[in-house]
């Protein structure tokens with residue numbers, strides 16, 4: 001067998017660490033009504049500014065406006081200001097925002113949950129049952145009754161580096177686009193669909209000017225929600241693309257966030273084949289899980305041609321997607337995803353019971369999530385700043 005590539009230093013012990021396994025199949029054990037879920041509620045938020053610097057505010061919130069159909073999403077590729085993480089971000093910004101929130105709370109109430117992680121980690125977990133090629137690598141640590149989960153950044157950046165050093169295919173079909181271009185047009189779609197001011201009160205020339213501005217993914221607005229899967233409570237942080245209308249002041253009112261996505265246009269109905277619908281509905285699983293987790297109620301899909309021309313727009317209600325797919329190709333079941341995640345979190349609670357860093361890995365075509373303790377300490381998963389803040393509160 002291949003030795004396990006691990007960037008985290010191994011535990012100094014003679015015995016190999018105990019490996020705990022959670023098989024994904026068979027899925028029928030997750031069928032039926034879904035575990036009870038609470039509607040996610042925002043507890044904190046933060047922004048990254050145009051230099052990707054952290055800010056305790058709403059400065060990077062944008063509003064949605066329908067982008068011009070016919071636009072070429074390839075435009076501006078050469079001037080794209082692409083932010084790529086060079087250092088391990090851990091959970092630092094999320095924890096900074098939580099500490100900030102706690103410091104403002106008059107009752108001094110702590111923002112506590114069984115799990116704290118980025119939304120992206122939960123998306124990977126929730127969608128694993130229906131992705132035969134799913135793979136992930138995360139680290140988890142138990143601190144003061146909470147399990148903190150982060151992405152295995154060293155292994156992700158290693159696989160990205162390997163990907164980008166691979167020479168691009170020598171002969172691209174005229175319809176084919178490079179990976180970099182395909183990733184760019186998702187951001188270009190956002191530039192065309194989002195502005196920092198309310199569209200109804202923004203002069204049209206200002207809107208046009210904004211739409212023609214240089215595309216950058218440095219700025220972001222992140223929402224941190226409290227949610228639960230069955231008996232397990234979670235604090236999740238993730239990027240929200242924009243608002244459909246101003247953010248309500250009443251914390252009990254759902255926030256009208258909108259998630260923006262691009263997808264390849266479907267052939268006209270007369271030429272549509274089962275596999276076209278299947279491809280799209282498979283994509284909807286990711287869109288749904290990602291939005292569901294943060295309580296994002298609407299998803300706008302920009303349909304584009306193979307060469308990146310925006311051909312049409314459609315707005316979906318997030319909560320209607322599982323039913324739509326059930327009546328369609330039935331290629332995934334939202335209840336199974338929710339029940340799987342609830343069971344998995346319960347199992348993780350039983351497994352990560354001591355302090356230390358645990359690796360949580362799903363290998364490609366592995367079908368089994370493996371958890372093993374890889375070292376002592378918290379591995380930087382919980383920032384020093386946050387540890388100090390919590391200590392001060394005690």
Ligand code: A3P
Nearest residue numbers: 182183184185186187189239241260261262263
């Ligand atoms: P699309 O998903 O429309 O292609 P998000 O939808 O999560 O807000 O991300 C915005 C865009 O970032 C994506 O738009 C895509 O272009 C790019 N992107 C996100 N995650 C990516 C990844 N893992 N690899 C490449 N591009 C990614």
Ligand code: MG
Nearest residue numbers: 239240241260
């Ligand atoms: Mg986004």
Ligand code: MG
Nearest residue numbers: 241259260261
């Ligand atoms: Mg998006």
